[in-house]
Amino acid sequence: MQEQIQKILKHNQLSVTGGRTKILELFLAQDDALAHADIERKTGEKFDRVTVYRTLQTFLEKGIIHSIPTSDNSVKYALCKDNCSEGHHHDHHVHFMCSVCGKTLCIDEVSVPVVNLPAGYKVEQIQMIVTGVCKDCA
Amino acid sequence: MQEQIQKILKHNQLSVTGGRTKILELFLAQDDALAHADIERKTGEKFDRVTVYRTLQTFLEKGIIHSIPTSDNSVKYALCKDNCSEGHHHDHHVHFMCSVCGKTLCIDEVSVPVVNLPAGYKVEQIQMIVTGVCKDCA
DNA sequence: AAAAACTTGCAACTCAGTTGCAAGTTTTTT
DNA sequence: AAAAAACTTGCAACTGAGTTGCAAGTTTTT
Numbered sequence: 001m002q003e004q005i006q007k008i009l010k011h012n013q014l015s016v017t018g019g020r021t022k023i024l025e026l027f028l029a030q031d032d033a034l035a036h037a038d039i040e041r042k043t044g045e046k047f048d049r050v051t052v053y054r055t056l057q058t059f060l061e062k063g064i065i066h067s068i069p070t071s072d073n074s075v076k077y078a079l080c081k082d083n084c085s086e087g088h089h090h091d092h093h094v095h096f097m098c099s100v101c102g103k104t105l106c107i108d109e110v111s112v113p114v115v116n117l118p119a120g121y122k123v124e125q126i127q128m129i130v131t132g133v134c135k136d137c138a
Numbered sequence: 139m140q141e142q143i144q145k146i147l148k149h150n151q152l153s154v155t156g157g158r159t160k161i162l163e164l165f166l167a168q169d170d171a172l173a174h175a176d177i178e179r180k181t182g183e184k185f186d187r188v189t190v191y192r193t194l195q196t197f198l199e200k201g202i203i204h205s206i207p208t209s210d211n212s213v214k215y216a217l218c219k220d221n222c223s224e225g226h227h228h229d230h231h232v233h234f235m236c237s238v239c240g241k242t243l244c245i246d247e248v249s250v251p252v253v254n255l256p257a258g259y260k261v262e263q264i265q266m267i268v269t270g271v272c273k274d275c276a
Numbered sequence: 277a278a279a280a281a282c283t284t285g286c287a288a289c290t291c292a293g294t295t296g297c298a299a300g301t302t303t304t305t306t
Numbered sequence: 307a308a309a310a311a312a313c314t315t316g317c318a319a320c321t322g323a324g325t326t327g328c329a330a331g332t333t334t335t336t
Binding site for chain 1: 205208210213234245259261263268269273
């Protein structure tokens with residue numbers, strides 16, 4: 001695990017520091033998306049708020065994580081899986097928010113269906129946010 | 139126009155006041171979604187910030203407008219069109235954000251395509267956010 | 277091992293959004 | 307049509323998320 005983390009950081013030309021390692025570890029150990037507050041809680045307040053913000057920002061810029069627009073307009077982050085590392089498949093995502101447990105999941109298995117927009121619209125990116133009840137809460 | 143506005147407000151058991159009338163008027167005259175800041179600007183700062191917040195909140199609760207989760211995690215609001223007034227078709231929406239002019243449009247013409255989620259997921263609501271270039275900017 | 281480059285924590289700040297309350301409006305009642 | 311009741315508004319003060327500059331601390335490079 002630690003090795004994998006180092007590899008990811010170095011690969012993105014980032015110094016390997018305590019904060020980055022810890023936060024990346026969290027994402028790797030987690031199957032659902034994390035909000036800033038979740039991260040602060042889970043790191044046991046070992047790092048400054050500002051460091052968490054800056055780390056998330058850096059990871060975003062490097063494409064290590066992506067942000068998810070949720071239907072309640074809060075911000076969540078999730079790891080970009082394998083398929084993201086090569087080329088950019090960021091552009092079409094399905095996310096699922098469970099209204100029972102509150103988890104936000106990145107559904108990589110499913111591809112975004114085609115939408116037929118009225119003539120003249122050029123599509124660059126599609127985000128689909130599905131709200132409902134997840135597998136575990138059903 | 140003023141008549142239509144009164145009708146909408148009364149229908150939702152809201153007193154007809156200057157602020158509500160003005161803000162509803164803005165939405166009716168607008169084809170794209172508005173952020174809080176847009177409304178403050180367009181009303182010419184005639185109303186207190188707080189009043190705008192409260193009015194938007196009230197309209198949301200009554201289902202007169204709906205909020206749109208944008209891919210940059212800001213909040214926008216748009217009128218619920220005719221089809222919304224009867225029953226609740228709020229649940230499946232396609233929104234389009236133009237990366238050139240910045241407009242956010244509610245694409246009512248198009249219905250949200252079916253997604254095949256892995257077994258066990260129960261879908262309640264689907265929001266689709268398409269980013270790209272709109273008709274007018276193409 | 278020292279120098280250069282980068283990261284962190286702190287303090288101070290900004291900005292969106294919220295709350296309580298008194299004054300002002302709208303609606304209901306008589 | 308006037309008075310009472312119910313609701314809405316603006317103000318001031320607050321909260322909480324997110325940002326910035328900077329000095330001290332780490333990591334990386336040489």
